[in-house]
Amino acid sequence: MGDERLRSAARPEGEEGLQYHLRVKRGDVARYVLLPGDPERTDLIARLWDEARLVAHHREYRTWTGRYKGVPISVTSTGIGSPSTAIAVEELLRVGAETFIRVGTMGGIRDDLRPGTLVIGSAAVRMEGTSGQYAPPGFPAAASYDVVAALVEAAETLGVRYKVGIVASTDSFYLGQGRPGFRGYMTPAASDVIPQLRSAGALGFEMEASALFTLSQLYGARAGCVCAVVANRVSGEFVVNAGVEDAARVASEAVAILARWDRERERRGKKWFYPGLACRRT
Numbered sequence: 001m002g003d004e005r006l007r008s009a010a011r012p013e014g015e016e017g018l019q020y021h022l023r024v025k026r027g028d029v030a031r032y033v034l035l036p037g038d039p040e041r042t043d044l045i046a047r048l049w050d051e052a053r054l055v056a057h058h059r060e061y062r063t064w065t066g067r068y069k070g071v072p073i074s075v076t077s078t079g080i081g082s083p084s085t086a087i088a089v090e091e092l093l094r095v096g097a098e099t100f101i102r103v104g105t106m107g108g109i110r111d112d113l114r115p116g117t118l119v120i121g122s123a124a125v126r127m128e129g130t131s132g133q134y135a136p137p138g139f140p141a142a143a144s145y146d147v148v149a150a151l152v153e154a155a156e157t158l159g160v161r162y163k164v165g166i167v168a169s170t171d172s173f174y175l176g177q178g179r180p181g182f183r184g185y186m187t188p189a190a191s192d193v194i195p196q197l198r199s200a201g202a203l204g205f206e207m208e209a210s211a212l213f214t215l216s217q218l219y220g221a222r223a224g225c226v227c228a229v230v231a232n233r234v235s236g237e238f239v240v241n242a243g244v245e246d247a248a249r250v251a252s253e254a255v256a257i258l259a260r261w262d263r264e265r266e267r268r269g270k271k272w273f274y275p276g277l278a279c280r281r282t
């Protein structure tokens, strides 16, 4: 994109609709897009597919597009946090993405969430500021039920340990998730956040799902997330990358399952997925 003059400040796109941050244009990405936070994880994910090509890499946004089990699929890293995730979702939607699955890591706050377990998010607590710049306070950051179902089916098919439930998306990794800051700096709110969310039954913390779910609901896109529990805030364990490859496999498999359901739904002229649609082969 170099130092070119863009069409307008309100809609910063380059030639052929090249998106300002992601540097992708129509034709570069598939309808189904996986969204890890870590750019390096896009390479791990792309290696699981039948074919993949690196499409773009600018700032924290690294994008591969390929095919998995015959289904066109893409992966774009979002970077850490909801602000950069919202930019990724906005720009991916503009170039034809329709379904998003976050492939993340998270910190569990329940005794039974050992490192390596996967969490499939059904909804997210909006503890970040980005979604508040899009929707009113009570608006639900809810995953799409068919994406959740496809992730559960994928986890069962792959025989991995998983739980389904609510994740809490924070703006800060330290204080926001009840960790002491530099020199042990703490606040009453930070001391209270883990007990409060444990009482509410949330499964743990990460930093992007609620922005992804809020924007997807607003824009009529579909979204889900599968996060590898790398830390347990009750036991104090932290196992770097525990379950990340499982999460990547489950998300890729879920796209193949969802694509199959989508084809069957379209064949029958149905707008909404229902379990029976996936069973009978009439």
Ligand SMILES: O=P(O)(O)O[C@H]1O[C@H](CO)[C@@H](O)[C@H]1O
Pocket: 036, 037, 038, 079, 080, 081, 103, 104, 105, 106, 173, 206, 207, 208
């Ligand atoms: O591993 P990723 O996908 O980045 O997800 C988690 O890891 C980061 C914090 O370590 C945050 O982005 C959090 O959401």
Ligand SMILES: O=c1cc[nH]c(=O)[nH]1
Pocket: 105, 106, 107, 108, 173, 177, 205, 206, 207, 230, 231
């Ligand atoms: O504890 C954790 C681990 C990964 N990501 C988070 O946001 N928190």
